Amino acid sequence: MTPPLHRCRWAQNDLSMQLYHDTEWGVPVRDSRALWEKLILDGFQAGLSWRTILLKREAFREAFEGFIPARVARSMMKLILSFYWAILLLFAQELKYERQ
Numbered sequence: 774m775t776p777p778l779h780r781c782r783w784a785q786n787d788l789s790m791q792l793y794h795d796t797e798w799g800v801p802v803r804d805s806r807a808l809w810e811k812l813i814l815d816g817f818q819a820g821l822s823w824r825t826i827l828l829k830r831e832a833f834r835e836a837f838e839g840f841i842p843a844r845v846a847r848s849m850m851k852l853i854l855s856f857y858w859a860i861l862l863l864f865a866q867e868l869k870y871e872r873q
Contacts, residue, residue: 789828790827809840813840
């Protein structure tokens with residue numbers, strides 16, 4: 774017979790917090806992808822409730838390409854290059870304007 778599960782007070786009244794408490798909280802993470810996900814979510818949590826982060830977890834997984842670093846790196850490189858080209862276009866327009 775399994776002993777009854779004891780939950781911390783913060784996880785008693787909300788289903789998402791109960792699920793997190795019962796399956797993840799305090800459990801060591803050894804998988805690098807899962808660890809990176811936790812680190813990113815912890816960073817975004819600053820100033821917000823953990824419940825808010827948990828409710829938006831799927832959106833974070835989508836935005837961060839499933840927390841697969843190689844995919845995120847490719848996405849970020851595309852984003853950086855698009856900013857770079859936008860800045861170059863602005864400078865080119867500015868130089869053209871100054872020469873007139």
